[in-house]
Amino acid sequence: MSASVGDAGDKRKPLKVALLGCGVVGSAVARLMTEQAGELAARVGVPLELAGIAVRRPNRHTDVPAELLTTDAEALVTREDIDLVVEVIGGIEPVRSLLLAALKSGKSVVSANKALLAEDGATLHAAAAANGVDLYYEAAVAGAIPLLRPLRESLAGDRITRVMGIVNGTTNFILSRMTSTGAGFAEALAEATALGYAEADPTADIDGFDAAAKAAILAGLAFHTRVTAADVYREGISAVTAADVASASAMGCTVKLLAICERTSSDGEAAVAVRVHPAMIPTSHPLAGVGDAFNAVFVEAEAAGSLMFYGRGAGGEPTASAVLGDLVAVARNRVSGSRGAGESAYADLVIQPMGEVTTRYHVSLDVADRPGVLASVASAFADNGVSIQTVRQEGRGDAATLVLVTHVAPDAALASTVQRLSEYEFIRRAGSVMRVEGMPSE
Numbered sequence: 001m002s003a004s005v006g007d008a009g010d011k012r013k014p015l016k017v018a019l020l021g022c023g024v025v026g027s028a029v030a031r032l033m034t035e036q037a038g039e040l041a042a043r044v045g046v047p048l049e050l051a052g053i054a055v056r057r058p059n060r061h062t063d064v065p066a067e068l069l070t071t072d073a074e075a076l077v078t079r080e081d082i083d084l085v086v087e088v089i090g091g092i093e094p095v096r097s098l099l100l101a102a103l104k105s106g107k108s109v110v111s112a113n114k115a116l117l118a119e120d121g122a123t124l125h126a127a128a129a130a131n132g133v134d135l136y137y138e139a140a141v142a143g144a145i146p147l148l149r150p151l152r153e154s155l156a157g158d159r160i161t162r163v164m165g166i167v168n169g170t171t172n173f174i175l176s177r178m179t180s181t182g183a184g185f186a187e188a189l190a191e192a193t194a195l196g197y198a199e200a201d202p203t204a205d206i207d208g209f210d211a212a213a214k215a216a217i218l219a220g221l222a223f224h225t226r227v228t229a230a231d232v233y234r235e236g237i238s239a240v241t242a243a244d245v246a247s248a249s250a251m252g253c254t255v256k257l258l259a260i261c262e263r264t265s266s267d268g269e270a271a272v273a274v275r276v277h278p279a280m281i282p283t284s285h286p287l288a289g290v291g292d293a294f295n296a297v298f299v300e301a302e303a304a305g306s307l308m309f310y311g312r313g314a315g316g317e318p319t320a321s322a323v324l325g326d327l328v329a330v331a332r333n334r335v336s337g338s339r340g341a342g343e344s345a346y347a348d349l350v351i352q353p354m355g356e357v358t359t360r361y362h363v364s365l366d367v368a369d370r371p372g373v374l375a376s377v378a379s380a381f382a383d384n385g386v387s388i389q390t391v392r393q394e395g396r397g398d399a400a401t402l403v404l405v406t407h408v409a410p411d412a413a414l415a416s417t418v419q420r421l422s423e424y425e426f427i428r429r430a431g432s433v434m435r436v437e438g439m440p441s442e
């Protein structure tokens with residue numbers, strides 16, 4: 001690989017790029033910058049020159065020019081000749097300090113780091129604004145899928161009401177395998193690990209932290225407000241059983257880990273509700289057909305109606321595509337002496353507590369089949385103000401199962417109904433209890 005990625009003989013002053021991190025995404029960024037140097041230069045108007053790569057262990061990076069490698073990321077981000085910084089290290093520190101130093105030194109920043117943007121995007125945006133530079137992070141949510149730019153720019157004239165999507169590829173792969181093969185969670189996770197979808201420590205994916213960070217970023221951009229990962233209600237998929245998946249399928253649904261961001265109200269104030277949890281959705285819903293490790297996000301806006309974004313949310317090259325798109329955008333801004341859209345958090349919405357969020361539940365209960373059982377179960381729902389939409393009994397005697405689906409009700413009312421049910425002695429086992437989303441509205 002050549003150190004200069006500009007066209008040979010191109011005399012226009014190049015923009016110099018520092019790359020922080022050279023792992024799965026970083027090495028794809030470095031390679032594509034080289035392979036597409038001519039076209040990138042033509043699109044930007046000047047060449048983009050990869051001028052330094054910060055890594056932890058230089059001897060592991062034989063596919064990039066050794067003279068570009070440094071272990072001193074701090075010095076690289078403030079180097080006078082650097083114009084643009086691309087960060088693909090991940091995590092909070094030292095990255096936050098590095099990016100703040102870069103922004104304060106007048107460099108525009110492109111990052112793929114959802115964890116940092118969801119935890120402390122406000123500080124980074126403020127530093128970008130104060131220093132008149134750009135902060136772009138399309139790769140941070142749903143990898144290759146153009147999603148943040150459409151929210152920030154294309155839909156900036158509309159009023160978005162809801163964003164609902166599958167934003168984690170690893171968990172979508174696991175749930176898709178559980179659905180197609182009937183496998184349990186542990187078996188499907190082992191397969192995801194063997195195929196390289198799940199990382200050695202898959203906690204961030206399976207416990208929903210990765211999706212929650214992405215949901216926070218999406219909600220902030222969609223509703224022009226500030227949302228952090230801590231504001232997101234989160235449940236992962238490790239408790240999803242083969243029985244849940246079978247119950248879903250029996251009622252024409254499939255189980256997906258959803259990130260849901262809604263414009264709502266709380267105590268009479270405009271609010272936003274952001275949650276990540278497994279849910280049953282009808283198999284006819286567009287998100288139900290999103291299989292393997294793919295991502296898809298459904299956006300509802302008042303004037304535009306419904307929009308669906310679909311594609312690869314992970315992987316070196318797909319993620320590098322989004323990083324390079326941002327790099328071209330910030331480079332073009334630099335060439336024209338302008339800045340892209342900054343943070344838009346004017347709406348300052350309150351966060352609606354999960355207990356107030358209205359959802360539906362699917363509840364299956366293994367019960368003793370005897371008189372009065374159904375009446376007692378129904379009264380647990382009625383006493384908590386939860387209306388039942390459908391009830392079905394399968395089997396008889398000791399093998400009887402009651403399957404109930406509710407109308408929408410506050411989540412707290414549904415949770416206390418389930419608590420009450422768990423206290424009944426005639427319930428042999430509470431089977432699947434899961435929220436239901438995407439049903440036609442009542």
Ligand SMILES: NC(=O)c1ccc[n+]([C@@H]2O[C@H](COP(=O)([O-])OP(=O)(O)OC[C@H]3O[C@@H](n4cnc5c(N)ncnc54)[C@H](O)[C@@H]3O)[C@@H](O)[C@H]2O)c1
Nearest residue numbers: 021022023024025054055056088089090112113314315319
């Ligand atoms: N891999 C994907 O599919 C994907 C998709 C979307 C977003 N992202 C995001 O992209 C970022 C990078 O992900 P990745 O999969 O390439 O991770 P990775 O672990 O493969 O690469 C990160 C690299 O950064 C290096 N590094 C760590 N600390 C460093 C430091 N202080 N200085 C220099 N280098 C350091 C590590 O040695 C490693 O090589 C993360 O923020 C991740 O969330 C990844």
Ligand SMILES: N[C@@H](CCO)C(=O)O
Nearest residue numbers: 167168169170313314
């Ligand atoms: N671990 C993430 C990578 C993309 O952020 C996923 O599985 O979707």
Ligand code: NA
Nearest residue numbers: 138142143145
């Ligand atoms: Na994206």
